[in-house]
Amino acid sequence: MNFPPARILLGPGPSMTHPRVLQALSGPTIGHLDPCLLDLYAREQNLLRRVFQTENEWTFALSGTGTSGMEAALANLIEAGDAVLVAVHGYFGARLAEIAARLGAQVDRIERPLGEIFEVDEIEAALRRKPYKLLALVHAETSTGAEQLHVAEIAEAAHRYGALLLLDTVTSLGGIPVKVDEWQVDAAYSASQKNLSAPAGLAPITFGPRARAAVARRRTPVPSFYLDLNLYADYWSGAHAYHHTASSGLHYALVEALTILLEEGLESAFARSRANAERLWAGLEQLGAPPFIPPAYRLPPLTTACVPAGVDPHAVRARLLNEYDIEIASGFGALKDKVWRIGLMGYSSRPENVQKLLEALKKLLAD
């Protein structure tokens, strides 16, 4: 097959795939009930627990993309008619609200303009208005590049008002600290292809004791059989009961990617992520395309850069791809023509990639 050119992937994910991970991906195909794959799941669970910083028994990698993780978390926690509060500060918060509504929840939204984050007291005020089963929140908003701070305080407030906290960690896990147990996050999910730097196709997810209790108390079955976490638990551990035909290659690749991350060490990976992001931010300032998000809650893995006046952001993006094989992304929604989204995630977060992008951007902006 004639492959597309190898790209320098500096968009919002997928990130680049380490050669060891690509090699793992094409390891020997084995069956979904092969004892070797079941052993691999046990290893993968332990690696995922270290990355999520949790001891949660229910920690899996679902056979789907990050969106399947979002849908799984909501579908297992929500029953039709449940009151759900979604704090929306970007596209993925809005997606959480949409999926919750499709599942029949009574969804209330609180919103922050694109590029802002929530203060604890705003969320607390919303929680006070009525009893919610669940508060859903995006930790690292891929559409804006903002990090929602104060997660531990928000979890504490949610619990005080009887709500569970569901945290989207798609763009944070492996790139900035995610402390599921310390912060008392009840459920969280992520994606394999961002800071974990494995191929897309698996969605890490973790459910803590309160979230599991909510699942156990359901009066109705989880509407999705495919994403039913009880069925995952029965397949990954215990009886190893057949549920679906998982892809051994994707699991080899995720295990290898997690191994590489933990060989480096989470703290070192976070420091590398920040150091490379700071190189990028300084360069963008010099180019007149400064970061859109204030430093206090700017995400190292995903930067929104303001498009200089008079520049067509889409033409520049297309030339970066076609002439330099560098992928970056457009803005979302109201930011579509105003920012570029530049990812430095996992194996993409390297000084040489920052340099190549800045050099290319400099030439294109001078044209």
Next chain:
Amino acid sequence: MNFPPARILLGPGPSMTHPRVLQALSGPTIGHLDPCLLDLYAREQNLLRRVFQTENEWTFALSGTGTSGMEAALANLIEAGDAVLVAVHGYFGARLAEIAARLGAQVDRIERPLGEIFEVDEIEAALRRKPYKLLALVHAETSTGAEQLHVAEIAEAAHRYGALLLLDTVTSLGGIPVKVDEWQVDAAYSASQKNLSAPAGLAPITFGPRARAAVARRRTPVPSFYLDLNLYADYWSGAHAYHHTASSGLHYALVEALTILLEEGLESAFARSRANAERLWAGLEQLGAPPFIPPAYRLPPLTTACVPAGVDPHAVRARLLNEYDIEIASGFGALKDKVWRIGLMGYSSRPENVQKLLEALKKLLAD
């Protein structure tokens, strides 16, 4: 990473992966909106249409396993309260009924004992009893090795009574004829890792005009955002609107596997599948482990073999795996201790694999 041993995969899928497909799998990772990936989708759609023998515009490969294809088909076609008839002649028929029920359908089941199939008049009698929106049926029942014959006549009956026909082709597509348009099947889905012989992780699906009209007439949103086919259509074609982060490697691999299948030609692949199955069946007869399903509707890709009296089927299966690196599977449900399930699918369907299995079984049964 230390890989498990390479297995000879003769279970119900995954089948073995052709070296060209493994090589494709580890091609360069590209983004989910990269024009090269969007071009690949167009090629993949055409290849899938040829394999499904359809001109349906809505022909995709979903980012999930075959079970996600089953759930997608049902979730897009069913609204809560809809009357659905499921014809159950094995485990996967029962799974169809379970997923339909989770989606809120009023599910009626008609059943055939394991190892049997339906006659058209039985299905017609059930359709006559009340109006159904949908009739769901498994074409090749992986749990028993039976091929449901008469699909065109069943489709005709379903339409006469105002019902759509949904056909599970997980174990038939690419292994025996599946003629979506000629048979007037309204919706069908499959899996990448069986007769198509790609890695697990993608679910081919096709929706015809009647099925699309039913989706267009919905009064409620599809309960699954992840599996909403309108969102797939907007992502794969037209606006190429972001929906999820697909795995470029899985798509390279599926395109390569479909290319290999169509280079051989569907009719040649079906003939090879049958010829190798007949070698297997003859050998099993000689070993005193004859096929469970009568020849008239016995599936070449998946054989259930009767375990000889006095033999522990699970011990033999474990020794095949551990001593010979050959995977076969147990029976399902009531057949658990009575049959082995032996797959000859895609790249696994080769004379040397049949021979290795028969030789190993001969030794183990003599022990």
